[in-house]
Amino acid sequence: MSGSCCDHAIGRSGYCCRCDSEVDDHAVRDFHYLEKGLHLSHGFVNSLKRRRSGMGYGAKKLHLALDLNHTLVHCSRVYRLSPKERYLIRQADSRDDLCRSGDLLIKLRPFAREFLREANELFIMHICTDSEPEHAEIIVKFLDPLKIYFGQRVITGRDMFWLIAVRVSR
Ligand SMILES: [Zn+2]
Structure with a gap:
């Protein structure tokens, strides 16, 4: 398998936590600081950023x-x-x-x-x-x-x- 196979947000050590499909290094951001092997999709990271800057209406930071x-x-x-x-x-x-x-x-x-x-x-x-x-x-x-x-x-x-x-x- 190659490339990012799903749209799920959270993965670990190269695999999606939801559906187990293999995840391309380039499709995710490394967050091993929070937990060993953890990576997040770019889409999820961007949604966190919007939340952080308060653009998501009523979303809790x-x-x-x-x-x-x-x-x-x-x-x-x-x-x-x-x-x-x-x-x-x-x-x-x-x-x-x-x-x-x-x-x-x-x-x-x-x-x-x-x-x-x-x-x-x-x-x-x-x-x-x-x-x-x-x-x-x-x-x-x-x-x-x-x-x-x-x-x-x-x-x-x-x-x-x-x-x-x-x-x-x-
Ligand atoms: Zn998945």
């Missing part, structure tokens, strides 16, 4: 909650780096995908910035992480220094505790 560590970045304590990884400390100042703050070394996952740029056209994005608030702040500042993507929509470990506490107390 879609919200996307992202974690930080192992999703957008990999974080490590400097003293926990293996001898093989220690070269990263020296490169932190010269590479724009690396940031060191105190004993924290933050490394962007490949194409994280491209992903944020594209996802921002489709979703209202939030950070929802159990990272410590101090760390989350540093990481978000590195990812989104101008607050274009997340604004104030960052929920951290401590905030999550309060969210749960409020729910339980009701």
Whole structure:
């Protein structure tokens, strides 16, 4: 089989999730950041974009909650780096995908910035992480220094505790 065989929106690892037909690479957009192997049809991506910009009458905007560590970045304590990884400390100042703050070394996952740029056209994005608030702040500042993507929509470990506490107390 060749070419895109169906009009369905969502596929995984080259196959449509609805009808199982094979999907052409060129007919879909890769969204492995959201889930391994996930791809979406161009038509579906365009409809998400229209929704995001409010053109779909009365359509609810879609919200996307992202974690930080192992999703957008990999974080490590400097003293926990293996001898093989220690070269990263020296490169932190010269590479724009690396940031060191105190004993924290933050490394962007490949194409994280491209992903944020594209996802921002489709979703209202939030950070929802159990990272410590101090760390989350540093990481978000590195990812989104101008607050274009997340604004104030960052929920951290401590905030999550309060969210749960409020729910339980009701
Ligand atoms: Zn299909």
